[in-house]
Amino acid sequence: MKRGRVLPVLVGGVFCLAVMSLYRMLELMQGAEPDRGGGSPVGQVEEDLSRLQLKIDRLERLLVDNNRLVARLRDSLLVRESPEQRGGANVSSNSAHNRAAAPLGCWKAEEMKDGADGVQLLDVYDLLPFDNPDGGAWKQGFQISYRGDEWAEQPLELFLVPHSHNDPGWLKTFDGYYQDQTRHILDNMLVKLGEDSRRKMIWAEISYFSQWWNDIDDQKRALVRRLVGAGQLELVTGGWVMADEANSHYFAMLDQLMEGHQWLQTHLGVKPSSGWAIDPFGHSPSMTYLLKGAGLSNMLIQRVHYSVKKHFAQQRTLEFLWRQSWDSSSRSDITCHMMPFYSYDVPHTCGPNPAVCCQFDFHRLPGGRVFCPWRIPPQPITEQNIKERALLLLDQYRQKSRLFRSSVLLVPLGDDFRFVESGEWDAQFSNYQKLFDYFDQHPELHIKVR
């Protein structure tokens, strides 16, 4: 029997023994009393009642004595078990994350935080005001300013990352999307990336990729291998799907990750190194842990509450090492980039002002099916407008880069089921190439773009 159970049994035994002894004693006393009542029944009842009252009074006193005894026994046992914890169970704390009261996992995170420039997210929630201020162009953020000479020593190095987010089932079925959009996206990718070695693309959903792989011939498969080998096409995360992280069991998250990674290993002989999670509604440390375990060294997240994004942007901590809260070492660390703005579409990825960024989504050129809801349409880049257009875009890039500590800036370029038609590829790649050539020809702008 454990020590903790011995105490209640011991106390209960003492209590029962005391009650039984008292009761027996009272019975003996009652038996020894002479019958003084005579013959009156009313007098007999009153006498019985007063005797009963006496018994109750004595039992109550006995109960008080027993309670004191139990308290003394408990205190003495606690002192013997762990002197430093005496009274700990009733210690109150102003902080929800107090070290003395916290369980082991949180305590380790506290220790880690004390030792480095760490952020314990649970503490961040205590700092965030419950408000919803209008941040201007960046509705959920704040005004970003810069002097202009910040990049004189170290130029802004920018990576534009074309992507197409393909949900394996959303408004259409998996097969519906595959037939209508996905297979055309991947077919065109082979052609358009093949045309210019400077063009890049990332792909996340292996369920679609494997379906398409089954449909293409050996010649196209060889081209895929060449693009992957040249770094023009990168498979990111490598999951069968872009997994939900809020509701799914970790086993399902792991299972789909293994399925995708095994497929990539078997057919392309590659292992993803970067995670890409732009559409899961909330992000989980379990997924982060699995990605690290699967050999990834970097990851990106997007759907985080705007207050948290804004706080991280103000602290310039949108890029960080994500460590598990129970890990006091750096074993579980993985580099994480948190996207700062509202969405992963083009209006919300070039900089803080969606009305400006939307003008650089060349899929929305006038005459197309999609347009800019801010009512300022994109313009095709020409000799005449290139300077004005390039400086307008550079201003957004510079503002966005002020939210990060490094001089390297990631700018995704894509949306749901993008790059379906050949013309869309041409519109994005040719117009961006003109802008990038302009940046290259103007070193005084201190920007290097890929």
Ligand SMILES: [Zn+2]
């Ligand atoms: Zn999605």
